[in-house]
Amino acid sequence: MANDVKTKPVRSETSETFRFLLKLAVVVLILRSFIFAPFSIPSESMLPRLLIGDYLFVSKWNYGYSRWSLPAGIPLIPGRIFGSTPTRGDVVVFRAPEVLDHDVIKRVIGLPGETIQMRQGTVYLNGKAIPKLRIADFTIPLTENFNAEKCGAPFVDVVANVQICRYPRFRETLPGGRSYEVLDQAELPDRDDTGLYTIPAGHIFVMGDNRDDSGDSRFPAPQGMGYVPLENVEGKAVVNFFSTDGNAEWLKPWTWVSAARWSRIGEGF
Known part of the structure; x- marks a missing residue:
């Protein structure tokens, strides 16, 4: 008697692994594009709130979606959809002007x-x-990712035989009561005294909290950011999930622990 039972082809372990990785990549792509994305801090422009070596999550849904919500700015979303304007005081991630492209x-x-x-x-x-x-000065120990050169010679100090960076710190309070800390290192005419900026429709004006060391909306690109189009805004900073002082070495896992700034993990905005 002929055997009418059809057997399913056996999938190889390699093909199963490939299918799993493909599904995982799709899930990660969706999460990064529309829910949360990680972001690392490469510069000191947002001191004192954000340090070089901080890693944070950015929520992607707060202000809508555009091509810059997608990896590499893939032009699949025309303009901006489900858009809303950020709240004054929000810390946001956005795409810089084309001449800077990051x-x-x-x-x-x-x-x-x-x-x-x-x-x-x-x-x-x-x-x-x-x-x-x-308010009280902002101080931070000098480390691999924030050394004396980044600090600036006038602001290097020594406390208990430890070299630190010390900056004058202030608290700004926005209309409505929202406040945050800023640094103002010195009197710099091009940064501290400017003309009048009138923000165009569909744009926002952004500044770094480290006022004397931030290329922001006070300056046109490539020195700064100019006015930021709303469709370039990618998301809102939510929480620090890791921070390192730069002393870790990939081939020495135990240094990952000693270099971590544990007190910064979990800090919200």
Whole structure:
């Protein structure tokens, strides 16, 4: 009697592994594009809130989606969908102007239609000064990823035989009561005294918290960011998930623990 039972072809272990990896890649792509994405801090422009070596999660849904929500800016999303305007004071990740072509993180200070001006280091929003209160100096130990050169010679100090960087620190308070800390290292006319900026429709004005060491909306590209189009905004900073002082070595796993800045993990915005 003929055997009418059909047997399923046996899939090889290699093909099963490939299928699994393909599914995993699709899931990761969806998560990174539309839910959460990791971001690392490469510069000191957002001191004191963000240090070089911080790693954080960025939520992708807050302000809508555009081509810059996708890896490498794949142009699959026309314009911006489900869009909304960031709240003043939000720390956002956005795509820099084409001449720079990389992701950047800054704080939103001005919204469409508003005016911004710097006068003697104070931000004027729609003609009114944002209160700026001097508080205790910001100090950070000198490490591999924040050395004396990055700190600047005038700000290097020694406490208990440990070299640190010490910057003047201030607290700014936005209309509505939201506040955050900023650094103001010195009087620099091109940064502390500017013309009047009028933010165009569909754009925001961003600044780094380290005011004297940030290329932001005060300057056109490539020196800064200029006005940031809303469709370039990729997401909102949510929480630090790791931080390292730069002393870790890949081939020495035990240094991953000693180099971690554990107290920074879990800090929100």
